[in-house]
Amino acid sequence: MDVKPYLCRNGIPPMKTTAPRLSTGLLLSLALFVSGTIAGKTAIHYTVTIPDPASSRYVVELSLTAASDSVTLRLPRWMPGYYQLMSYADNLRILTCTDNQGNTLKLDTLATNAWRLKGVKGKAVTLTYTVDARKQFVANSLVDKQHAYLVPAQSFLYEDGNLDRPAIVSVKLPEGWSSIATGLDTDPENPHRFSATSMDVLYDCPLLLGNLKSLPSFKINGIEHRFLGYDLQSFDGRALMTDLQRIVQAAVDLMGDIPYDTYTFIGIGPGNGGIEHLNNCVVSFTGQGLDTEEGRLRNLHFLAHEYFHHFNVKRIRPVELGPFDYDRENRTTQLWVSEGLTVYYESVLLLRAGLIDSATVLKTMEAAINALENNPGRHHQSLAQASYQTWEDGPFGNQGPRRGKTISYYAKGPVVGWLLDMRIRQASKGQYSLDEVMRHLYRASKATGRGFTDAEFQQTCEHYAGADMSDFFDYVYTTKPLDYTACLKGSGLRLDTLTAPTGRTTYTLTRL
Ligand SMILES: [Zn+2]
Structure with missing residues (x-):
């Protein structure tokens, strides 16, 4: 296993954001x-x-x-x-x-x-x-x-x-x-x-x-970003695209590159879900809900998620996810990185875009913690297992006979991603964060054309943390309960719990 490209501190030069070109x-x-x-x-x-x-x-x-x-x-x-x-x-x-x-x-x-x-x-x-x-x-x-x-x-x-x-x-x-x-x-x-x-x-x-209806496009570093949709409702398209531009700019600032010639958001009308692609994403989207603040943020989270995927999963990808075998399951234990960290970065991008404040980010993490900790499946299935077994369990955990025995990497993934970000910041004394890990993996992927292995992801985190993180990665590969007290130490945050007679526990994040 050659992990050198992932560990070479100076081996891969930082990339500048690319200008438009005939690729x-x-x-x-x-x-x-x-x-x-x-x-x-x-x-x-x-x-x-x-x-x-x-x-x-x-x-x-x-x-x-x-x-x-x-x-x-x-x-x-x-x-x-x-x-x-x-x-x-x-x-x-x-x-x-x-x-x-x-x-x-x-x-x-x-x-x-x-x-x-x-x-x-x-x-x-x-x-x-x-x-x-x-x-x-x-x-x-x-x-x-x-x-x-x-x-x-x-x-x-x-x-x-x-x-x-x-x-x-x-x-x-x-x-x-x-x-x-x-x-x-x-x-x-x-x-x-x-x-x-x-x-x-x-x-x-x-x-x-x-x-199809076309919303006002925008350019970042000369590269056009379009939104074309079917059955779009009446809403302020310019306002949506202004918000979207701020999100895309935040993602580009984070990764330091725009790897496509043009990007297209494709709104396919009513329904649920979106799917990411290298230079486009397909979203079930009509604009419904944009007239309320809650609905606006829900839509922006969704669009930020699908957009950020062109970095995280299409380019920063588990080694098993490409080249694809279209005739069978392509299993990986790393969907918690591809999906969970993408959910975490929804909040990060909206925060950096000035669309939400840090209190809103904490509320989002608090909701994810409540969803995770009140699911008994966390005692039965690890994040890595949830990724590997998604072909049987479905993207949100098993809703059939194994209900309560599985978890969703969409719920635990962002919580572990958030804690991982804090751990790297703490261990490196504020010098590095999860951002450096993502950039490093992106540069390595661009240089080598291949994805990361389980070991390479952990080694990259440890490289920037400057410390062994095997205890932390037990949260990925085992069902070890998350130790929030230890993880939040020095963060200025505290997690309080209140258990109701029904047995359901409510978790509340508080700033100290
Ligand atoms: Zn996703």
Whole structure:
């Protein structure tokens, strides 16, 4: 295990915030639109049509030139960001498979989500299939009379063993629909034609189709940040984007870099949840609640969370989360870092953006402590186990037969993250904080292209704390109760408890 890049104090130079530029990725995309190839890899072409939006179904025509005699096409079984196996293939129905002469080609079914063609080397193959899209959820495609939300993992078959093959997606909008929001690169000659330099990029960029509303965009260091949404209610879009700009600026100041050419918030309308991507996020968002202070802050926390994820999980990532295997669970014990610390940084960013005060941050931590400490699952499942077993338990802990035996890394993660931040500050006598850990991991990820291991995360924390932290990391890897008194020592804070006759304990954070 090579941990050197993570421990080298001076080995990785600090990065300056980047100015707008024609990135290598953008140059590759432009070449892809013109030639249909990158580095000798020929693109798979997908054409999406929605002949009858009322049917909640779309048609995908996949065209490729087979590079080998046998080609296996597979539909992902999950989408990164939502750590549950999905039955995407249940919604897919193959219509036809032909060569360029119009001859029908035989497809062998290998699995519910995999099909094989044989004897096709050098042939142009066209596969046409439909996708049913009726479920309103951020990890599922949805089509109705007014709009369509296309989850790429549910929509586009990949060629087995060839995830680095580029892709070109053409969309034929139904009559009366005007716009498309996506993080994919757009063909300068055709606003409805998009490219991805690999299937990983394609699966990272959902598409939202319909008559979308655009909020006033803003630039940070010359880089544009957009918000496009479907079914946005009436609210002050400029005020929201001003708040969002302050949050993004706080995140950029924290990390010292903007690693994308443009960023797009994609609001998919009513529902719950959001999913992060490298240069965009998809949020179930209508603007509802923005007219109250509580609702405004709830929305800003949500948007800050999804935005910060492009750093923490998409780039600062557990080593197991990339390159992805789309055909099975990708397990990691570190979702408490990816999700829990992102929840913690929601408050940090809003505080630094001047949108909340420190008393509000403490109230948020107090609520998380109450949720955690009143869940008996904390005696049965560690943070690391909750991360690893999320594929069975769900993102918020098991709500079925193991209810009360599991925890949510969304609840314990931010509490441990907050205490970890304080521990590093205390141990380093105020010289370092969790910020240095995040920046270090980000720089290491950018330099090496790989994620961090469990040991590397702990070693990076210990590096900045200047002390062994194995006792603290028992809070991650065991069910050892959190010792708030010890953790809050010297912080100027005290945690009081009051247990009601019902047995429920109320925890109150007080400034000394
Ligand atoms: Zn998240």
